[in-house]
Amino acid sequence: MSKKLIGVDLGGTTIKFAILTAEGEIQQKWSVETNVLDEGSHIVPDIIESINHHLDLFGMTPDQFIGIGMGTPGTVDIENGTVEAAFNLNWKEKQELKKQIEEGTGMKFAVDNDANVAALGERWKGAGENDNEVTFVTLGTGVGGGVITNGEMVHGAGAGGEIGHVNVEPGGFLCTCGNKGCLETYASATGVVRVARHMAEEFAGNSELKQMLDNGEEISSKLVFDLAKADDVLAKLVVDKVCYYLGLACANIGSLLNPSFIVIGGGVSAAGSFLLDQVDAYFKKYAFPSVKKTTVLKLAELGNDAGVIGAASLALKFNN
Template sequence: MKKLLGIDLGGTTVKFAILTEAGDILKKWTIQTNVEQEGQHIVPDIIQSIKECLQQEDLTAEDFVGIGMGSPGSVDIHNGTVIGAYNLNWRTLQPVKAQIEQATGIPCYVDNDANVAALGEQWQGAGDGSANVVFITLGTGVGGGIVSEGKLIHGVGAAGEIGHMNVDPNGYLCTCGNVGCLETVASATGIVRLAQDMAQTYKESSSLHTWITNGQEVTAKLIFDKAKEGDLFAQTIVDKFSFYLGYSCGNIANILHPETIVIGGGVSAAGDILLQGVQKYFEKAAFLQVRETTKLKLAQLGNDAGVIGAASLVHQFTI
């Protein structure tokens, strides 16, 4: 049986995995991402690491259906090129697919990291193989990927910009230049912004409120932890965050009617308290038939979503 090779390219590390076509991980490894000299070492390092692994494992190009890669930046999926990946120092167009194919003799496919993570969760994670899955990742920013009838949706190219859905026309200024994007309130920094803003007017006793007004550092984790401990101010913040994210999930579901909306990324580590809050507002926004059938779930693959989804990307192009 042939194999898949998944690559999750990030600003700090490059993660690799060899998988069976059924999605079982046979081998995983990681190398450091060398972003020096405009990131010119990145693709050669990846190629060398693949070659070394194939040699060690006594594998050849013929053992693989293909290589899939998730990359930061703006990806041209048809040409397999990447541009504007600033955490890799890739400012100019990088012909990633062509370089890897030429060096390895294995067909290579590239998509952006959020899409690839969406595929991973859809295939082997919380999506449980369903054909219709939306993935939302809550990290430094808010990203997303959409799988519809088994295929990633790209539209003209930038589909899945869930973090830039507008949730408040009078809201906070976003890094994208618009006002009131979901990312401004539902990312790791967004919920901290909400907390600091809401602290201005909160009048009751709260250990989190005291912490903030004393100028101590606040994190998304602290806010959720305090909410779990019963701090009312923290619970008010989580409720506001849940309102924005829940209504967004409802609207996404009204448009796409997915079987599952998977919530991942660092902030989702808060767990059930996050899921329950989002579910409450999702139900207010989702159309009856949608509310009864679309499930909200936490992501299950953690850091492996990238390599598993990257491997699955091969199937997007070959099945």
């Protein structure tokens, strides 16, 4: 029997686990709640306990596995398998993940940043078609992503692939990073709402979105896209502005890297082809001529499974 992989997707509220074949097919999935109490000191023991418990449950042993891969928030030291400063996990001190999990499970362990890991998942088994040149952009509460070139994840000197902090509007909205005009401030779920509020102030026509904002009602990025699909004038202007910034960023990514695919995922991407078609139009407007012929924009395909699949792929390096 060929050996299996374990993928772990560590999030602020849930830890997702999967057992996969060496070819990346999910065979079992489960999840546990993330216990961030006591400075996150329960998280690693909970991961070890859950893996060991499920191996017992399935009648499996560590020698049947190539290894464990994990995606985590925070600043990751890939070589040493440690994580620092993951604030949504309440980790303030360095976490010795590799050492603890290898000792606790008897299996080899590899870790990377969660956005990078989702990129690896989409590249391996999703929209990236296992191509060697893939850039992944994820539109959630923020904007994250990962860059894969020559089949390898780009880490730079430590902060490579920070797509959300590509500057698309110098002097624009203030970002949590301290700069102004980052892509994240326009194209994330919170960014879409911010653009809507900003544009509503100067809009004078008839618009349901305008009325809702003027009345102090809560709105979401999904609502903005739904109203735009329903022909709301202000909502359409907001979506056009968001797609302009995304398309511009993708054109710049294309000119720098010329990936085969730029894959767009995350919650905002649920708007589907309505989003993608408009982003693609701006991409083609601003991209270098040969890039617009060779780089294809696609929607992500794996949804919530991207994290565990990408994490599992980290363990394949032990398969030598």
